[in-house]
Amino acid sequence: MKLTFQFSSLLLLALALVSFTADTKEPITVFLIGDSTMSVKEPKAYPETGWGMPFTAFFDETVTIDNRAMNGRSTKTFLSENRWQPVAQNLKKGDYVFIQFGHNDEVKTKQSYATEEEYVQNLTRFVKETRKKKANPILITPVARRKFDAAGKLEDTHAIYSELVRKLAKKEKVCLIDLDRKSQELLQAWGPETSKLLFVHLQPNEHPNYPAGKVDDTHFNELGAREMAQLVLAEIRNLKLDLARRIVVPAPKK
Incomplete structure (x- = not known):
């Protein structure tokens, strides 16, 4: 009887250890690479806020958000300025790279302009080099600008470059967060006036x-950044990424 009790106790202990090991989460880093709509702002730019700033509060202590996004950058300048290379070097298995460019790639008058071919080529490089390190690339379409026509309908200002991201995600079988479409839906729901908030x-x-005031329909304030970050969070859940297990913010009730 004593031996049976000891065996049962050992068995229960072993099962508990296995369960504990299975539930243990290895620390990971989520790198954010992109432009000003995602980046961390200096105090002199407030209340301008990138959506990557509130995004840090969504996850448990096993997740480090490393926001490398930078104002005015495109896929082209992110490479030419040696901003991508340190990310690629520091990636480890299980990490994530959230990739959101387009605002500056698509503007032909900017030095950051990347042709459609260059844009796809550069995004492909980010994807392949992320996967080479057994990390997880996530492609994100550029977030919408607030631009309504006279009838109150939001205009699609990223149509070409967003579609390039969608096609690349399908071709390379990469998880896609279509932030352009999701943010357009949000802005349309808020409407021309309320969306100014x-x-x-x-x-x-x-x-x-900003003593002279400011009207900026590209960059978010704190409220806008939180709303966009919530859209990204919802898509992480919808895609059933392993990262979703590390979310500490309750899902909204439907």
Whole structure:
């Protein structure tokens, strides 16, 4: 009887250890690479806020968010300025790279301009080099600009470059977060006037950083950044990424 009790105790202990090991999460890093709509802002730019800033609060202590996004950058300049290479070098198995460019790639008058072919080529490089390290690339379409026509319909300002991302995701079998479409739906739902509350719209002397005021329909304030980050979080859940197991923010009730 004593031996049976000891065996049962050992068996239960072994099962508990196996269960503990299975539930243990290895620390991972989620790298964010992209442009100003995602980046961390200096205090002098407030209330302008990149969606990558509130994004850090969504995950448990096993996740480190390393936001490498930078104002004015495109896939082209992210490479030419040696911003991607340190990310690729530091990737480890199980990490994630969230890749969101397009705002600056698509503007022909900017030095950051990348042709459609260059854009796809550069995104492909990010994907392949991420996978080479057994990490997880996530392609994200560029977030929508606030631009309504006279009838109150939001205009699709990223149509060409967003579609390139969608096609590449399908070709390379990469998880896609279609932030362009999701953010368009959100802005359309808020409407031409109320959607101003998500962006940097300031009256003169309303904020010390912008004494002359500011009207910016590309960059978010804190509220807008949180709303966009929530869209990304919802897609992480919808895609059933392993990263979703590490989310600490409750899913909204339907």
